[in-house]
Amino acid sequence: MPDRRAEDSTTMASDPPGLLGPQDPDGGASVTSLRTLATIAVVCAILYVGKDLFLPLALGMLIAFILTPVVNFLRRRGLRDTVSVVLTVMAAAALVGAFVLILAYQISQIGANLPQYQGNVLGKVDTLLDAGNGRVISHLQGLVENISARLQAETAASGDAAMKVEVVEHTGLSDWLTGVILPALTPVGIFGLVFVVVIFALLERATLRDRLVQLIGGTNILATSRLLAEAGSRVSTYLVAQLLVNIIYAVPIWLGLWVIGVPNALFFGLVTLVLRFVPYLGSAISALLPLLMAFAVSPDWSLVLWTGALFILVEFVTSNFIEPWFYGQRTGLSPLAVIVSAMFWTWLWGPVGLIMATPLTVCLVVIGHHVPSLRLFPIMLGDEPVLAESARLYDRLLAGQSFAFTEAATTSTAQHYLADYYDRSAIPALALAQADHEAGLLSDYQTNRIARSALILTQDLEAVVEEELAAAQERPAEDPKAPLATNGVLDGIDRRVVVMGARTVLDDAAAQMLSQALRAEGAQSLAVHRRSALPGPLGVLKPETLILVSLDPVPPRAVDYQLRQLRRRLPGVRIGLALWPPPQTQEGPPEKLASADFLAQGMEATLAAAFRPPEPAAA
Secondary structure, eight states: OOOHHHHHHHHHOOOOOOTSSOOOSSSSSOOOOHHHHHHHHHHHHHHHHHHHHHHHHHHHHHHHHHHHHHHHHHHHTTOHHHHHHHHHHHHHHHHHHHHHHHHHHHHHHHHHHGGGGGHHHHHHHHHHHHTTTTHHHHHHHHHHHHHHHHHHHHOOOOOTSSSSOOOOOOOOOHHHIIIIHHHHHHHHHHHHHHHHHHHHHHHHHHHHHHHHHHIIITOOOOHHHHHHHHHHHHHHHHHHHHHHHHHHHHHHHHHHHHHTTOOHHHHHHHHHHHTTTTEEEEHHHHHHHHHHHHHHSSSSSSHHHHHHHHHHHHHHHHHIHHHHHOSSSSOOOOHHHHHHHHHHHHHHHHHHHHHHHHHHHHHHHHHHHHOGGTTTHHHHHBSOOOOHHHHHHHHHTTTTOHHHHHHHHHHHHSSSSSSHHHHIIIIIHHHHHHHHHHOOOOOOHHHHHHHHHHHHHHHHHHHHHHHHHHHHHHHHSOOOOSSSGGSSSTTTTOOEEEEEESSHHHEEEEEEEHHHHHHHHHOOEEEETTOOOOTTGGGGGGOSSEEEOOSSSSHHHHHHHHHHHHHHHHHOOOOEEEOOTTTTTSSOOOOOOOOOOOEEEEHHHHHHHHHHHHOOOOO
């Protein structure tokens, strides 16, 4: 049985608000409004129309984000701020320029050597045609020839009646400016804008931060400071880790291609380094060019196979060992969100938007965590759960997935105690079902189906009870001051407890779960039906305590009547009421009923009350 005690102390602690995903304070209100959606649509339209302006600005700010740690490092070494910025920007520009020059030289080498590979390509094509008897290719070739012959016949027939006209174009200076010079200068202009934005963003980084604090938070400086710190940490950590992983990925590709004999291996290594910034698809695209080169260079298929094996090996090692180690801090995006964001930003800003997709989306998710009106971003794009465990389980049960009970229990009991799972997930899910049934939103059929699933679950988890009893008997208590359900001590030894549902089949199911949790603590416990005529079903148990379980936030009068009936039938037995109200219930804890000896909310309080030694009889 796995050791679950070490994890309970951290897992059972309540997480700070906002760390487990955005919660809806209104209970059932929508997390966004039509006004917010309209604003987002207008902003997207503005970004699309003004991409020539916003793209260099966003790219420059992102590069400034990356270079800020370098500038701060130089500042700590004693250099002035202006000198640190200039040195950092010039070094980055030199690296980019060297990269572009090497890339251009490699492309020119490939173009010069392509005619040498024509024979190998034609030989492999002939081999493929011979292997397939050329049927498909021959049919396609015949189809193309027929279409070409018909087009030539139509052209010849109409050519007799038409006069041949030859147009001679005279290219002037304005045509050269608009057709050749301006398109060639456009990338240079964009690079210049990015360069200027980077310099001034680094020089005025403190002022920009002050302006953002005032713009976003106003007087709430603490919240805005946390927002900027979290966004900066996630983005910079992701970009630095991505760059290091890409270098670790590209260097073996370069050296491996050079060793196995693929020409221009350095070019393919650089292309791999850049394309790996494209989420998920970059590796596959970067492998395509070396495979085509190997196909053209080698007279046989051995070089193609070696190239494919090299990429598969490097991808396997990187994905399973390198990336998990470097990506210790998650970006906060789900895998589907990464794909969707890549598609969106590519549509919005083209190939450069594809490279910037993940950092920009990370910023949106972080902003959504701190700005209530933008909570749809972490809900739709984040990788953290947005529903409580009990609400998620209840949703699966409503969908008819009865096996969700068993799946959730298997996952939870592998790490935590059975009582913890019942207290945090299973019984609160039953309480949600009870509240919806009382409101007329849940049919009797659905209610009975959920209750049956819960009863089946308790039968399946009997083995867990035996495992916990055996584990507790084998080891001493780890922390006597810990909650009863997590201290490793069988607190229920020599205690005899009967558990009973209050009003509904869901109360009965919760009573079965509580009885099982009591037995996992060493107590002798029996769950009886809510309509049982006590004390007949008790047999020889002779209980000290009887617990009535109710999933209602406030016990109705029928519960008080039932408690008085039990008091008359079982004199001398402590009778208590255990409540599990639905999560996010607005009502406070109810006052103890006069006919109950104790009232407890939740598993911990119920176990403590059940295991309390009986008071000595008065003399």
